[in-house]
Amino acid sequence: MNHTAINSIWYALQVLIGYNLVLPLALYILYRLLGKKKLTAQNNKSEADYAIIVTAYEQTNTLKAVVDSILKLNYSNYIVYIVADKCDVSNLKFDDARIIILRPEQTLGGNTKSHFYAINRFVRAHERLTIIDSDNLVDADYLNELNIPFDHGYIAVQGLRKAKNLETTVACLDAARDMYYHFYDGEALFGLGSSATLAGSGMAFTTTLYKDCLEKLEVTGAGFDKVLQKEIVNRGHRIAFTPDAIVYDEKTSGTDQLVKQRARWINTWFRYFKFGFIMAGNGIIKLDWNRLLFGIILLRPPLFIFLLLSVVFMIANLFISLTAALVWAGAFACFVIGFVLALVHAKPGKAVYQSLIGIPMFIFYQVLSLMKIRKANSISVATTHYHGQGIDEIKKEL
Numbered sequence: 001m002n003h004t005a006i007n008s009i010w011y012a013l014q015v016l017i018g019y020n021l022v023l024p025l026a027l028y029i030l031y032r033l034l035g036k037k038k039l040t041a042q043n044n045k046s047e048a049d050y051a052i053i054v055t056a057y058e059q060t061n062t063l064k065a066v067v068d069s070i071l072k073l074n075y076s077n078y079i080v081y082i083v084a085d086k087c088d089v090s091n092l093k094f095d096d097a098r099i100i101i102l103r104p105e106q107t108l109g110g111n112t113k114s115h116f117y118a119i120n121r122f123v124r125a126h127e128r129l130t131i132i133d134s135d136n137l138v139d140a141d142y143l144n145e146l147n148i149p150f151d152h153g154y155i156a157v158q159g160l161r162k163a164k165n166l167e168t169t170v171a172c173l174d175a176a177r178d179m180y181y182h183f184y185d186g187e188a189l190f191g192l193g194s195s196a197t198l199a200g201s202g203m204a205f206t207t208t209l210y211k212d213c214l215e216k217l218e219v220t221g222a223g224f225d226k227v228l229q230k231e232i233v234n235r236g237h238r239i240a241f242t243p244d245a246i247v248y249d250e251k252t253s254g255t256d257q258l259v260k261q262r263a264r265w266i267n268t269w270f271r272y273f274k275f276g277f278i279m280a281g282n283g284i285i286k287l288d289w290n291r292l293l294f295g296i297i298l299l300r301p302p303l304f305i306f307l308l309l310s311v312v313f314m315i316a317n318l319f320i321s322l323t324a325a326l327v328w329a330g331a332f333a334c335f336v337i338g339f340v341l342a343l344v345h346a347k348p349g350k351a352v353y354q355s356l357i358g359i360p361m362f363i364f365y366q367v368l369s370l371m372k373i374r375k376a377n378s379i380s381v382a383t384t385h386y387h388g389q390g391i392d393e394i395k396k397e398l
Contacts (some may be wrong), residue, residue: 001300012327017313028188050129052129053132057085100123125207133201156206156237159245160247163251168345172354180251180339185297187345189241197298230295
C-alpha cells in the first residue's frame with residue numbers, strides 16, 4: 001500500500017470519528033433554526049384504551065411503587081398487565097381490578113417474550129400499549145400526554161425518562177448522559193423531521209404496529225428497542241417524541257451495576273449498528289429524510305468510545321500535523337458546547353453539574369464494560385433495583 005493510500009485511510013478514519021463531535025452542535029443549530037413546533041393537544045375528549053405492560057424479572061420490590069403511580073393517573077381507560085417473570089408473586093396483591101398479575105410457568109428471560117405473553121392474554125382488544133419497567137414511576141398525565149402525538153396521527157411515541165434517584169456521582173452522570181441523548185436523539189431528531197430513538201420504556205405504540213413489527217421475530221438478549229425502532233422506521237413511520245409524557249427511571253447508582261449494565265448496552269450497539277447502514281441506504285434510495293437522518297444516528301458509536309478515539313487521534317496529530325490537532329481541539333470544543341446546551345435545556349439540579357468532574361471515572365468504568373461485552377448477555381438479564389419510593393416522594397426530592 002503506497003503512502004497516498006495510507007494517508008487517505010488515516011484521514012477517512014478521523015472524519016468518521018470526528019464528525020460525531022460536531023454533530024450535536026450542528027443538530028442543535030438546525031433544530032433551533034428549522035425545528036418544528038411542539039405538538040399541541042387536540043379537542044379530543046375520548047380516552048383511548050391502553051394496555052400498560054409492566055415487566056419484572058426476578059425482583060418485585062419496586063412493583064408496589066410503580067402500580068401506585070399508575071393508579072394515580074388522571075386517566076381511567078386502561079388495564080395494567082404485570083408480567084412477573086421468574087418472580088415470587090405470593091406477596092403481590094392489588095385490590096384494583098385493573099391490575100392483572102401474570103406469572104409465566106416457564107422462565108421467559110426476554111423483553112419481547114414478556115410483552116407478547118401479556119398481549120396474548122389481553123382481556124380486551126386494547127387500541128394502544130405502553131411499556132413500563134418495574135423500576136419506573138409514571139407522571140399523573142403520562143397517558144394524556146401520549147395521546148397528543150397519537151391524535152396527530154403518529155402510531156409510535158417515545159416519552160421522556162427522568163431520573164428518580166440522584167444520590168451518587170454515578171447516578172448523576174448517568175442522568176446527565178440521558179439528558180444529552182433525550183435532547184438530541186429525541187426532541188431534536190423528531191423536531192427536524194426524523195424519528196426519536198426508543199429508550200426501552202416510557203414508549204407507546206398502537207397494538208397493531210407492535211405486533212406487526214415483532215410478532216414474527218426472535219429477539220434475544222438486550223436491545224429489543226433497537227430492533228423495534230428499525231422495523232418501525234423502515235415501514236415508513238416516524239417515532240414521535242413528547243417531553244411531557246414523563247416516566248421516572250432508576251439511574252445506575254454503583255460502579256459494579258454500571259459495568260454490568262453498560263456491557264449489555266455496548267454489546268447491543270455492536271450487534272445492531274449495522275441497521276444504520278441499511279436505514280441510511282434506504283433513505284438515500286427512497287429520498288427519505290426520516291430514514292437517512294435516523295440511520296446516521298444509529299451508526300454513531302457509544303459516547304465514551306468516540307470520545308476516547310477522538311483523544312487518541314488528537315494526541316497522534318500533535319506529532320503528525322499541528323493543524324489537524326487544532327481542528328480536533330475545535331471539534332472537542334463544539335462537542336462540549338453541544339453537551340452543555342443539552343444539559344441547560346433539561347434544567348438539571350446542581351448535583352448533576354457538580355458530578356461532571358467525575359466524567360473521567362465514568363468513562364473508565366465504561367472501558368471496563370467494553371472488556372466484558374462478549375459475556376454481556378450471560379451476566380444478567382436484569383438490573384438490580386434499589387429504590388422503591390413512590391411518585392410523591394420522588395417529586396419532592398427532585
